[in-house]
Amino acid sequence: MKTTCNKKFRFSFYLLVALLSLSSCGNTKKLRYFQDMPQVKSGAEFNLTKFEEVKIQSDDVLNIRVNTVDLEASEAINNGNNVTPGIARNISTSGYNQMITGYMVANDGTIDIPVLGRIEVAGLTLTEARNKVAAKAEEFYKGATVSMRFANFRMSVIGEVTRPGTFIIPNQRTSVLDAVAVAGDLTVYGKRNNVMLIRRDETGKAVAVTMDLTSKEIFNSPYFYLRQNDVLYVEPTRTRLINADTGSARYISVFISLVSLGIAIFR
Structure with a gap:
């Protein structure tokens, strides 16, 4: 009887460790920026889009x-x-x-x-x-x-960032990464491979483009440097949406179900 209980405990423990390990590995990869950047000690070379000075507009x-x-x-x-x-x-x-x-x-x-x-x-x-x-x-x-x-180089950062809001930047040479930094970085629930930039072009039309912060190609994007009144939107991950909808109780329920299944197998 004691041996059976030990087996049940060990199975539950190993199952918990396995689930946490898989979750940790997956999340770590999703949280990394510039994943395709060459890892060399002497320094990695990559293309950086040319900065073009911002044009002055009415109301600036x-x-x-x-x-x-x-x-x-x-x-x-x-x-x-x-x-x-x-x-x-x-x-x-x-x-x-x-x-x-x-x-x-x-x-x-x-x-x-x-x-x-x-x-x-x-x-x-x-x-x-x-x-x-x-x-x-x-x-x-x-x-x-x-x-x-x-004096009013303004940008807005919304969505899954630590400090969403509208920010006044005294420097026109401001990049997407600068905006992310000012907003306190993306939360763990922010999609780093799907950051949307919304900009009003010279004709008055709104333009929306998506950028991948996990790729070094972000440095070569024509939208790498921001313009006045740009808006960055960081989309939430599916996990965030599920948590917001049902809470962590759903994950606890799934884990309990798996543990119960393991205990039933070793009866």
Whole structure:
């Protein structure tokens, strides 16, 4: 009798270990990024898509600083970043607020800078717009220098990530991986091979593409670098959907059934 009980216990124990091992192996593979990346000690070479500067659009906010020998003039221009009507506003970014200040690009594609006047910048890159503002400043102040950056480069990350939300990034050179990092990485229930990017193109139409973060080909994707107002959606795995629908009780029930079957076999 004692031998039979021991057999039942050992069978139950080994069955539990086997189920946990299979689950662990499967999940580990699904959680790995860049699975096809060459593993060599000297470093792995791969193609990286060329970064193209983002074009300025209406409603973008540009933080512009003009430095001249005339300190009063510089102050008047630079303070315009803070006093332009409708510019300063709070954007909630998953637990903290970020103040946006700068010159908003009007519907006609222009910005209105004190002293320098109205300058058309829509459709230009930051480099092109900076050169244009610098040329205008040079008309008033010899040797003027200009710095410019986006103040509202906004992206949203939703779905199976640790901290979903809308984020303001001060750097236009922002990749899909940067967005994932800012959102706290994917949860264990996020599909790493099926991340959707939703973008509005220049004609106003929405474009949706899927990307595989488990493959090194992500680095060569034309959508690797983000644009203003891009949205990333991380789809949940089937396990997540099942858990949300029935809870973990279903898995416990299956395990109990298997154990009961094993006990019946060894009676």
